[in-house]
Amino acid sequence: MLKFQTPNGMHDLLSDDLTEFEKAKKTAAKIADFYGFEMIETPIMEFSALFEKGTGLSTDIVEKEMYTLQTKGGDSLTLRPEYTPGIARAYIQHGMQALPKPVRLWYFGPVFRHERPQAGRLRQFYQLGFESLGVKEPVVDAVIILMAFQFLKSLGFRNLAIDINTIGDAQCRPAFRRSLLGYYRNKQGSLCPDCKRRLKKNPLRILDCKDERCSRFKKNAPQILDFLCKECHNYFKELLEFLDELELPYNLNSNLVRGLDYYTKTVFEIYEDTEEGRVQGSLAGGGRYDDLVRLLGGKDTPACGVALGIDRLLNLQKGGKEENEVKEKEEKADVFLAQVGDLARKKGLKLFSDLRGSGVKIGEALHKDSLSGQLKIAEKLQADYILIIGQKEALSGEVIVRDSKTSNQKILPLDKALEEVKKKIKNN
Ligand SMILES: [Zn+2]
Numbered sequence: 001m002l003k004f005q006t007p008n009g010m011h012d013l014l015s016d017d018l019t020e021f022e023k024a025k026k027t028a029a030k031i032a033d034f035y036g037f038e039m040i041e042t043p044i045m046e047f048s049a050l051f052e053k054g055t056g057l058s059t060d061i062v063e064k065e066m067y068t069l070q071t072k073g074g075d076s077l078t079l080r081p082e083y084t085p086g087i088a089r090a091y092i093q094h095g096m097q098a099l100p101k102p103v104r105l106w107y108f109g110p111v112f113r114h115e116r117p118q119a120g121r122l123r124q125f126y127q128l129g130f131e132s133l134g135v136k137e138p139v140v141d142a143v144i145i146l147m148a149f150q151f152l153k154s155l156g157f158r159n160l161a162i163d164i165n166t167i168g169d170a171q172c173r174p175a176f177r178r179s180l181l182g183y184y185r186n187k188q189g190s191l192c193p194d195c196k197r198r199l200k201k202n203p204l205r206i207l208d209c210k211d212e213r214c215s216r217f218k219k220n221a222p223q224i225l226d227f228l229c230k231e232c233h234n235y236f237k238e239l240l241e242f243l244d245e246l247e248l249p250y251n252l253n254s255n256l257v258r259g260l261d262y263y264t265k266t267v268f269e270i271y272e273d274t275e276e277g278r279v280q281g282s283l284a285g286g287g288r289y290d291d292l293v294r295l296l297g298g299k300d301t302p303a304c305g306v307a308l309g310i311d312r313l314l315n316l317q318k319g320g321k322e323e324n325e326v327k328e329k330e331e332k333a334d335v336f337l338a339q340v341g342d343l344a345r346k347k348g349l350k351l352f353s354d355l356r357g358s359g360v361k362i363g364e365a366l367h368k369d370s371l372s373g374q375l376k377i378a379e380k381l382q383a384d385y386i387l388i389i390g391q392k393e394a395l396s397g398e399v400i401v402r403d404s405k406t407s408n409q410k411i412l413p414l415d416k417a418l419e420e421v422k423k424k425i426k427n428n
């Protein structure tokens with residue numbers, strides 16, 4: 001008698017698994033809510049051309065890992081190997097370009113990749129992701145990284161470290177690419193078969209290759225940092241300053257390129273450092289994709305996102321889940337944080353993260369430049385207290401604390417403000 005089994009690399013989720021999945025999803029939902037991300041679910045299948053164009057023809061995903069089928073009507077459809085191109089499509093299709101920016105979306109659902117199950121890889125697995133579209137500001141990248149970091153922490157991961165790099169943009173990457181081509185051309189014969197192919201189409205990927213035949217050449221390879229245009233250079237520098245302010249631990253890794261065509265500027269992965277090193281591979285990965293929406297026929301829309309593989313995380317998970325649970329979002333915030341100017345924004349982000357970490361319901365509009373625009377949002381959130389950091393306060397390390405009811409305000413050092421606000425909220 002024939003015994004049916006699940007296909008290779010795919011498995012059932014039984015009651016216990018589903019309980020864990022639901023918990024992870026709930027945690028993700030709280031973080032998403034907190035930062036103003038709305039959920040989206042796109043179809044499990046899309047036209048194959050969307051991934052060929054979006055994810056990129058020369059990527060491993062499109063070259064080797066897609067489940068594609070021909071419909072009876074003659075269309076070519078593909079089970080989504082990742083969410084981002086579908087989200088960019090939905091963004092265009094539903095006219096989200098007209099919405100206030102950034103448009104912040106998150107997702108949680110299965111993706112499909114025809115990978116090698118013998119290497120422990122799944123062919124159907126769940127991905128969680130956060131995508132922020134419409135704003136080209138390093139603070140957006142910093143918040144995306146922070147969210148992934150907080151999610152991992154809430155699952156119990158410790159000693160997390162962020163590998164970060166920039167891969168430039170259409171202005172500066174071509175020169176870097178040419179230089180890489182020049183460097184690897186006479187080494188082509190000694191590269192692994194994949195990289196031999198990559199050399200022409202996507203030489204950046206060679207930097208990412210773990211094969212000893214390729215990795216031994218990395219040391220003397222050209223460095224992207226030497227090729228960055230001014231915009232990319234400053235962008236990266238500002239992002240690192242934000243990460244410093246947030247006290248997020250990061251390593252500069254100039255070999256990190258990520259395997260997808262659509263990335264521009266920022267790319268990052270999050271790891272857990274254990275005594276044996278980084279045995280688990282990356283826990284989260286993402287980056288900026290400023291050209292994807294336009295590439296798919298939409299308006300110029302800078303964007304940044306991150307994705308995490310849930311099945312794997314739950315397998316690795318170590319407990320201690322409750323520690324960093326995020327408070328439920330209600331319509332009201334205790335405190336609203338307003339800031340004016342770049343320096344203020346950096347200082348503000350740290351204060352924001354501290355207050356949030358101590359369980360204060362805090363609202364922000366870090367993407368809005370004008371103070372009046374921010375205060376309008378504060379009013380909507382009915383914040384009891386408003387913290388304002390202007391240029392002057394940012395320089396002196398102070399913050400204005402305003403009581404919304406009485407309109408009384410005073411200026412306090414940043415750390416004092418934190419204590420004061422916590423006390424006031426407790427007494428309310
Ligand atoms: Zn290689």
Ligand SMILES: [Zn+2]
Pocket residue numbers: 168169170171172173228229230231232233
């Ligand atoms: Zn550039």
